[in-house]
Amino acid sequence: MIIASFQNIMQILIVLILAAAAIIIVKRDISSLVKTYAAQSLLLSLMAVLLFIETGSISLLFLAVIILVSKTIIIPIFMTRILKRLNIKRDVEFHFLSPMLSLFVSVIIIILVYISFSPLLSELNLFNSSLFFLGATVGIAIVFMGMMVIFTRKQTITNVVGYLTMENGVVLFSLFLTELPLLVEVLIAVDLIMITLLATILAFGIDSTIEEFHNRLNPFQTNRKQSSSEEAEDDDFLPVQSFLDNKNREDDD
């Protein structure tokens, strides 16, 4: 009976984590994106604790603590501070896909991942536990969903959330596949480094481009500037916008 309830709780957690990824795809308000990410990480940490209770492996408990500290506390606080400095609230522009369409695409992704990973995972002897199979496929699906956030959103800060979601997917995947000594912990450490780096780059942007920032906020001025001289067009770039957004402007040289 205890095993059965463990299975049920785990299944609920997996579904909730997937739902959080879906919310990240649809939401436009950036601060609630960060909150959803924090909640997803909390669920992940809870899952690691449950797995620890089930298997008794200390490294899982260690992992749970690390996820809790870094992903639900440090990174969200950090992101919120960047948001305050950048003074942006909503991310309303999208590339290629609208949020609802991306949600639809992600359903297709989940199915495709399920089909293509079944033979692979069955070879790794994971079919004996349907729970583990579910966890692993959902993990990979979340990786792709996070990637979609990176490529469909225009704000850099949303892209960061997408990257972090991808990483949660990798952690979920590895939780169910195998017990990785130190590996996942190190992944999270690298992640912290990357976030700090991105924040530094963005901070560079704010310090050096206040002027462009204002030009961009006033579209009429920007248009005039673009048509007036090619040099102006060269420098017209807002650092908080996604790297995809400045593509046309950048490829002119």
Place this chain on the structure above:
Amino acid sequence: MMLSLTTVLSLYAIIGLAVTLLTVVAKSHRTINALSIILPAAYIALALYTLASNVLPNYLLGGNYFFMDHLGIYEVLISGLLFLLAALYAKSYIERSMEIGEMSPNNLKLFYVAFNLLLVVITYAFFSNNLALFWILAELTTAFSAVLVVILNAPKNIGAALKYVFITSTCMLFSFIGLILIFTLTQNNLGAGTLNWSTLMTVASTLSPGILFASFVFTFVGFAAKSGIVPFHAWLPSAHSKAPAPVSAILSGSITSVGIYGIIRMYAVLAQTSELPKISYFLIAFGVISMVVAALTMLNQVNLKKLIGYSTIENMGFLLVGLGLGTPVAVFWTLFYTLAHAFTKASLFFSAGILHHQFESVRLDHIKDALKLQPFASWTLILGAVAIIGMPTSAIFLPKLFILLQAGAFSPYLLFGLLIVFLFATAAIGVFLIKMFSKRSEDGATELKQFNAPLSMKLPIIILLAAVFVLGVFFPQQLNDLLKTIVSELGIR
């Protein structure tokens, strides 16, 4: 007394950290720059010493996380030399950048700290036996090199750096999934999971080939992004063109090598299994696609550094083709090609850097009277271009010829295709140079003030070009032996 490998490896870290600390406390630019020259010089000396005195491959105690084999030392030697010359070149380049307000003097120390740490991280990446460790170090190379890209005060540099970080780290997460798969696979088969390359080499033939292939594909995504293989290449041209010239040289020669190195290691593991033919087709396909896309894009470039960046993509594609062919001869020349390409590319970027400071841009519409104002940089650029397209007597020629011969043996269509791609790439470079050098002021007098490049900027170019053209006609026996040993250590038959 002979130093043990553990000592040598710790020396690498100690020297690296000591130099970085000294950089932080040093006062004058001259001292800081000298430190950045000493660091790669010490690294080269250590590598040569290890090569001469130790029995290789050699493992570090404690889980065999680090090791030194001939491939690692070879790559460290190439990177060390590039960093040495780049540091020599950087002093005047950076000074000029600060003069014209391209770079803030406040960032000077940050530049050199990131520069030194990048070399440390690259070196350890080449010496890591554990694939997960390699993965982490490769991620760190992205972090430090992105700092070097963003160091200039231009908003476009921020865009380029963001693109670089996002694309490579997103792809590297896929590599991580591949590593998890390998770990699980070995855990199921051997009882204890491992990611040590040397262990994987010995047990590869007993593992499930299907999953190994899947994990190769996953790891390939990340490593290919690092080396700018299409379709993960979008970051490369913008980062190469926006970064300061010494950094572009390093990005093109060393950072891309890190990715190729990862692919070579994974390829060597897969070469021990029955999946080898599949992997060959896979690599050749990605290589050819990269070459075609890069060569066609090169045709309508108006920015010199971007053109050179696309040429890097083309050459990386060719490296994949060479590796995919997989015969000992092809792999031998592929390894030599990495060296020849790194040297030639660095010389091209250095020449472009001098032109950049003359015209404050390397776009076609800004360059005028180049031959008259900068005869040295113009002629070295032409020589470098002659070398990169693989003219005889340049170091690129022989590897290109032998890999093409191997490609012809593999399939004549592949040979024809490659030759046509080379034709396009050569035409693109030729047309660009003709356009660039034929632009003159109408009255013959130019209003621009001549930028006098000091010897410290010219010397690296001379050294690199001399090396490229000497290696094209004279192939040292030691290098021959070294490359042969690497091929046999990689288990390629």
